Amino acid sequence: MNKKIWVRTLSVGAIFLATFLGAEKIRSIEDPTAEARAEEVPKITRTEAHFVKKNADHTDYLIEFTKKEDRTIINGVPHISQLPELQRGCEVTSLSMLLHYQGTAVDKMTLASEIHKIPFRDENYVRGNPYDGFVGDIYTFSKSGYGVYHGPVASLAETYLPGKIMDITGQSFDAILKLINSGSPVWVIINSTFAPLPESEFTTWKTNTGNVKITYREHSVVIVGYDKNYIYVNDPLAAEGYKPVHRKAFEQAWIQMGSQAIGIEK
Numbered sequence: 143m144n145k146k147i148w149v150r151t152l153s154v155g156a157i158f159l160a161t162f163l164g165a166e167k168i169r170s171i172e173d174p175t176a177e178a179r180a181e182e183v184p185k186i187t188r189t190e191a192h193f194v195k196k197n198a199d200h201t202d203y204l205i206e207f208t209k210k211e212d213r214t215i216i217n218g219v220p221h222i223s224q225l226p227e228l229q230r231g232c233e234v235t236s237l238s239m240l241l242h243y244q245g246t247a248v249d250k251m252t253l254a255s256e257i258h259k260i261p262f263r264d265e266n267y268v269r270g271n272p273y274d275g276f277v278g279d280i281y282t283f284s285k286s287g288y289g290v291y292h293g294p295v296a297s298l299a300e301t302y303l304p305g306k307i308m309d310i311t312g313q314s315f316d317a318i319l320k321l322i323n324s325g326s327p328v329w330v331i332i333n334s335t336f337a338p339l340p341e342s343e344f345t346t347w348k349t350n351t352g353n354v355k356i357t358y359r360e361h362s363v364v365i366v367g368y369d370k371n372y373i374y375v376n377d378p379l380a381a382e383g384y385k386p387v388h389r390k391a392f393e394q395a396w397i398q399m400g401s402q403a404i405g406i407e408k
Contacts, residue, residue, distance in 0.1 A: 230282075258274075308326075373392045
């Protein structure tokens with residue numbers, strides 16, 4: 143083979159291999175679409191809660207919610223962005239919104255430091271279980287990580303409101319609506335599309351505490367209201383709060399993620 147052609151072939155092959163391994167590294171760390179979605183959200187530098195904008199248009203928007211008899215909305219739930227400090231911190235940011243609404247002013251960075259953490263992989267290269275703690279790095283996509291499920295979040299919330307945390311994981315969606323009706327926003331695990339995912343989006347991790355089904359599109363939001371057709375959420379990756387999402391698809395996606403939900407007893 144001509145020497146120049148051989149060298150060119152090796153170079154192209156090396157570029158392809160590097161690109162492939164780079165793509166695999168991104169997927170192994172987090173939802174590969176997360177960074178693209180994050181770029182659409184204004185960069186918030188504050189680490190404390192910031193309330194929904196009180197401009198005329200948005201105030202009218204909230205009033206419209208409360209005027210409709212078939213719609214139940216909890217007004218005044220602060221909307222907090224997880225960015226830019228917590229690229230994987232949707233769960234603790236959503237918990238911060240819930241606690242702030244109940245009068246406990248703890249910021250997302252404090253919760254991020256306090257949430258129980260476990261390695262992404264242990265010394266035997268076995269992955270961590272999100273039911274046991276936050277898996278990997280909560281701060282940046284440049285390090286391996288995943289997220290955390292309801293148990294460790296409920297335990298952390300309990301340290302701030304002893305005896306008042308209601309972990310209703312495993313119950314029906316009606317239990318969430320009951321909490322909303324009582325005046326408590328509800329922390330949930332969902333996916334970033336707010337709709338059921340195909341099985342191709344899931345994989346099973348073998349951990350030291352059992353197998354766990356995960357998706358790199360895992361996400362957490364706070365439910366702040368509902369009506370016949372929509373669920374209203376404070377999404378820590380959205381530009382503002384009280385975002386409507388289709389109710390039927392949201393319910394199905396919530397069930398698909400293990401029916402995980404936490405509220406506060408009123």
